[in-house]
Amino acid sequence: MITTDSSAPCARCAAATVTVHGALPWCPQCEWNLGRFEPARRVPEFGVRVVDRWTHQVAYRLARRQFADLSQRTLDRPMLSAARLVTVTASLLLLAAVVLLAAFGVWLVLYDFPRVTILFGIIALALAFTLRPRLGRLDPTIDVLSRQTAPTLFAVVDQVAAATGAPAPHIIAVDQSVSAYTTSVGIRRRRVLCLGLPLWAVLPPPQRIALLGHELGHFVNGDVRRGLLTQPAFTMLGTTADLIRPVNTATTGVGEILAALVQAIAARVLYLLHLLLVWTGQRDAQRAEYLADELAATAAGSTAVADLMDTLLATDVIDMVIRREARAGRGLNDWHTAVAQARTTSTAQAPLLRQLSIRDEVSLFASHPPTGLRTRMLTARPHREPAVTLTTSQTERIDAELTNQYQRLQRNLGLE
Template identity: 55%
Template sequence: MIDTTTGTGSCPRCAATTVSLGNATPWCAGCEWNLDAYDRGRRAGEFGWAWVDRWTYRLAYRMTARQFDRLVGRPLDDHGPAAARVFTAIASVLLLGGAAALAATGVRLILAFSFPNPSVVLGVALLGLAYALRPRFGRLDADLAVLTPDRAPELFALVDEVAAAIGAPPPQVVGVDGDINAYAGVVELRRRRVLCLGLPLWGSLPAQERVALLGHELGHFVNGDPRRTLLVQPAVTMLGSAADLVRPVRSVSGGGIAELLGAALAHAVQWMLARLLFGAHLVLVSVALRDSQRAEYLADELAARAAGSTAATGLVDAFLAEESIALAVRRESQAGHGPDRWRAAVAGSRAAAAARLPLRRQLSVREETSLFATHPPAGLRRRMLAARPWHDPAVRLTDERMARIDAELAREYERIRRDVSWSG
């Protein structure tokens, strides 16, 4: 249980009493003084050096706050050219050109000389390197249980309704897994649209928040999220792959002094090259994720258009209750209960934590900020929704229809229930 602490001091800005949750560094709930503090005890290190982690956190906090301030008063579906998007696209083109040049040079060396010849060996190596650096198009997750319209007609009909409500194309693959999560993406060279619903999350949500979840995930097919586009894939994958390829591995354990010195020199060169490549990879990823966070704000807006603003804001708050959802689902699953009891237990847990929810939203702004976060902090997502025009539901899911959908998924629910019970 997370306890609220008050009386830990006075805010030097507005003189109000500061607050905290658990052992978090106190802040002012009124003016948010000290909310941007780097709380080392509650953050996992990202780089391994405390001073670097502190500096990158502060940079990320400023960038996240600046992006929120820039977007809160303008249309979120403005996909005009942004600096992050242009930079990432140019980097991808250059990286693809570099990989193509490696492959072309390899082919030329192989064809220009007869075997055996060192140039032929080098050509084969260059072709292998170009293949290793190729963009990854993704594939279906092995844990995804793919559904069919015949197997779950009510669910597919609801997905189609929500897609139509937000102007998104329907997914070509719909499946479920056992995570407290959901995702939408495109995979393979054919760029098949995939929607995955984590049943512990899906089964724990009330009806309209399920519609909001579908609206958010399907919104990724139309919100300009750079992570779903082919052009950005090289920028976010190729340099990381190159860093893995050149990372040094100690393989010399004996031999003469010359061999040991040569191995040490090679190790030093590989170490430096791997760090340089990985550093460039981090820069490209952090830049690309700025635009991904804008896309998440738009996905929330699309969720509100489909399910109504009340349901969309409730869904964002549900993400803050992930630990409570996990505990409730595990407890009820071990007792042999399914989604009806999951939903009741989660509702009770969320109601009990309602008084702390405003502080939990504020604390999320500190704790979920990172250069490498794919999503804005839940607290800022909630504020963004509250600042947008209010929406009534375009798609309404009745309790009766929700029950029919859950009945279609009974076999999958039972499998997940057993898995959750055994994992506990």
């Protein structure tokens, strides 16, 4: 429920403060107190209240500063930001270290073969293999579709790809999550688009185009998280820290204790460096999300993308409603009706939920900007009309093509 408190006016502009879902009050006009840290509403990141409060405040300031900076620029192409430059440089250095480690391992194996150095060479090669960038593989739980069985869906995806200037995915799949994602897998870097059926099922046609536009935008928005050469910055130091962290076993000798201490210190230092690189990389990842939203607007129009943002704020409600309907034996049409009713009752809360998301969703670990700021970025830019329209008949044909997948989802949710 929305609560307005006139007895506790804003300390900055004297307007009445508001709250929703029991959050600490803030001013809806000037957003005084919006950046407050609420440990009861957040999952602890470090488990130390003082540290979590500080990182939240830093993340809040960074998110607002990035929004202010990007809202004054064009978002028509990836930018060479400081965060991107640091991430790419660190990744190249770490990748070079892996190559040198592998070369050193080969030299140890072949040096004056056979000798005892072969053992150290094998260890070096094994470590280099463990730290290598991953090519990725298809999630075995997804259901891969074909152009023959889902021709309308593939045709619409092709239209959206053309409108956003993105390459079409090689693989389109669905799963049972309330989300969607794109990735590239294998040595040939085959592009994959995966749509979460519970989310896709209840989206109105314009928002379906918006979702496709955003996800396909990741193929051209320069997201550093998806580059094979930039992967080491997000994984290598963390993997190394896990490898050298001492095992919790009883140590008796002085040498064992000292060795465990050195391992623990080294692992902690590497882990902190890993966090710094992740935090830096996520700044550029959030920039890429804003660009993906802009590309989505070129396909679906600004209004549809903004509406999609409001829907994403309610994914927990969507999940709950669909599960309830599935357990009652109700199908796709009933899902649409139930979710539409739930969304109607929350319409009045939407502006405040967007504001509250800025408090709740900021994090140094977040790969996405707060949903409320993403909506503001869209509305702050020139309005775009849709370039791709999903007709009623196309929507019905797509849902008919996914009948088997919907029925499987209904059965699985009904058994939970």
